[in-house]
Amino acid sequence: MVRAEIARETPTGDTLIPRMELPHWRERYGIVAGVTTRGTGADPWDLGLIGDLPVGRVIGQWTAFRGAEPGFPLATLGRQVHGTEVMWHEGGRGWLIVDGVDGHATAAPGVLLCVTVADCTPVYLLDQGTGAMALLHAGWRGASSRILERGIRLLRGRAGTQVENVVMHCGVSICGDCYEVGPEVFAAFGLPVPAGGKGPLDVRASLLRQAAELGIGSISTSPLCTGHHRDWFHSHRRSGGADGRMIAYLGRPLATP
Ligand SMILES: [Zn+2]
Structure with a gap:
């Protein structure tokens, strides 16, 4: 077993958008690291760019999300493919959507790195030495293909x-008990295939082993x-694909004058 501290995301009390974050990352490092939640309204918060929701509603929720973190002129998001490409960002303004990218990284303040999740693990990385950071989307494919490395x-x-x-930090994602997978997934991680072929897989535990x-x-x-x-959360697996997506986010806000 890898030694990992348990760090629980807590609701921010934000009235604009429902979300949870790691309060000690903000306090210790001046970094925002969090994830949006479903919210409690009739229409759940869904910040994914897939599915058939009206464009106006998705854009409206994104606008509110960005308004909740005003220290970020640039937000980045990928149309994710369960791959391992991680894109470097120097800065800029607006909302950048990149095809085929499952991770984002920057050393610049004012860049809000975002990934969409609904069971897959958001992996938050911060270099305390240089202030550079990365946010990765790691499902079993990305994790076993070593997106962390x-x-x-x-x-x-x-x-x-x-x-x-x-x-x-390995963020909110599906636990092993909730995630039964087939032999090809165990094989991808180089793990022994359980008797009967299927069994529970804890992707976060694999990521923690790789980190060590x-x-x-x-x-x-x-x-x-x-x-x-x-x-609280969207779950692709538990909803049979009906749920929406949450946004995990990471960045260092611009200093307010
Ligand atoms: Zn679970």
Whole structure:
């Protein structure tokens, strides 16, 4: 077992949009690291760019989401493909949507890195030495294809990150008990296939093992599960594909004058 601190996301009390975040990341590092939730209204909060929701509603929710964090002139999002590409961002203004990208990274304040999730793990990485950071979307495909290593390599190449300075958090995602998978998934991770072929898989545990192998300095994981907490979160698996998407986000806001 990898030693990882348990760090629970807590509701922010934001009246504009429903969300949870890691309060100690804001206090210790000046970083916002969180995830939106379903909300309690008749229309759940759904910030995904897939599905058949009216465009006006999606844009309206995104506008409200961005308004809730005014220190970020740029927000980045990928049309995710369960791949391992992580994109570096220098800065800018507006809402950047990139095809085929499952992770984002930056060293610049004012860039809000975003990924969509609904069972997959958002992986938050912060280099305490340089202030560079990355946010990754890791389902079983991305995790077993080692998107975490890809993200660390990008931080090293672009920001000179030393891995022992990296703080990592595995955010809200589906737990092993809620996630039964077939033999091809165990094979992808190099794990033994259970008798009968199917069994529970804890993707966060695999990510934590990879983090320890990579030498990441400080590792924490959320105890919250999208499947167990359907009242808070969207769960693709538990809803049979009917649920929407949440946004996980990470960034250092511009200093307010
Ligand atoms: Zn669960």
